[in-house]
Amino acid sequence: MPGHIDPRGAIDLHTHSSVSDGTEAPFELVRAAAAAGLGTIALTDHDSTAGWSEAFAAADETGVRVIPGMELSTNYGPVSVHMLAYLFDPLDPRLLAETAEIRDGRLHRAERIVERIGRDYDLTWADVLAQSVDGGTLGRPHIADALVAKGHVSDRSAAFQSILHWQGGYYEKYYAPSPLEGVRMIVAAGGVPVLAHPATRGRYRVIEEEAIAELVDAGLFGLEIHHRDNTEDGKERLFELAAKYDLVVTGSSDYHGEGKPNRLGENTTAREVLDRILAAATGTTAYPA
Ligand code: AMP
Ligand code: FE
Numbered sequence: 001m002p003g004h005i006d007p008r009g010a011i012d013l014h015t016h017s018s019v020s021d022g023t024e025a026p027f028e029l030v031r032a033a034a035a036a037g038l039g040t041i042a043l044t045d046h047d048s049t050a051g052w053s054e055a056f057a058a059a060d061e062t063g064v065r066v067i068p069g070m071e072l073s074t075n076y077g078p079v080s081v082h083m084l085a086y087l088f089d090p091l092d093p094r095l096l097a098e099t100a101e102i103r104d105g106r107l108h109r110a111e112r113i114v115e116r117i118g119r120d121y122d123l124t125w126a127d128v129l130a131q132s133v134d135g136g137t138l139g140r141p142h143i144a145d146a147l148v149a150k151g152h153v154s155d156r157s158a159a160f161q162s163i164l165h166w167q168g169g170y171y172e173k174y175y176a177p178s179p180l181e182g183v184r185m186i187v188a189a190g191g192v193p194v195l196a197h198p199a200t201r202g203r204y205r206v207i208e209e210e211a212i213a214e215l216v217d218a219g220l221f222g223l224e225i226h227h228r229d230n231t232e233d234g235k236e237r238l239f240e241l242a243a244k245y246d247l248v249v250t251g252s253s254d255y256h257g258e259g260k261p262n263r264l265g266e267n268t269t270a271r272e273v274l275d276r277i278l279a280a281a282t283g284t285t286a287y288p289a
């Protein structure tokens, strides 16, 4: 297929594979991006870089350019804040240790959630493991898939609106660094941090301006404003913040394969913005560079 992809095609900077909670293997995800006519995608699995090399191989096959990335989990008090990280050194010891700790915490937290759900529904830990890739980043989506397989809910979204809802009675937090620590670690690893979907409802609600200013001082580079989960009011506020603090504005699908309705390329990022991200990064290069 090389040659069929326009290298100047659209840019989608936030996608997930089965290395975390997407439903397609990294190579399938890159093929899906090619089929959708995209020129560039960032692979941003939760707390893991395990899909990078497979995605690069699929970049060779398809001609789609892959920006290696990750969506780092952070906790801002009770609020879960996701930090996109692009083009950092995948062997940076601090980031490796931190993401290993987050994944381990997620695993044990998922076990506890399943243990408690198992008192009320027919659901075992083995059911959940059957829905995930070995060594992948476990999350509620895998528990959702197990609940679907057992016939307790119709799909992931239904699971998140009921049993897995953060106010649904079974929710538990998991360890993650603060957003400030996250930004510092990403920058120290030569990467470029962009705050993911900063204006959503519920558990991922907006963090206040002082906190964002602090992140900017530490090297925050951008805000993911064009994202289906940001509220319209929130987007307006984010555009003001981006202008005030000279932050780039990104857009993305946050594609999870069949795990979410989000479609590849439904929101995209301007080429000048990607160029600025590429110029700011020192940890590694895009593939192909
Ligand atoms: P966790 O990090 O384990 O608490 O699970 C949160 C993840 O679940 C997010 O990264 C989303 O990708 C996914 N998620 C959240 N809401 C939904 C939903 N309604 N349908 C499918 N996936 C969802
Ligand atoms: Fe996810």
Ligand code: FE
Pocket (backbone or CB within 6 Å): 071, 082, 196, 197
């Ligand atoms: Fe996210």
Ligand code: ZN
Pocket (backbone or CB within 6 Å): 014, 016, 071, 254
């Ligand atoms: Zn995401």
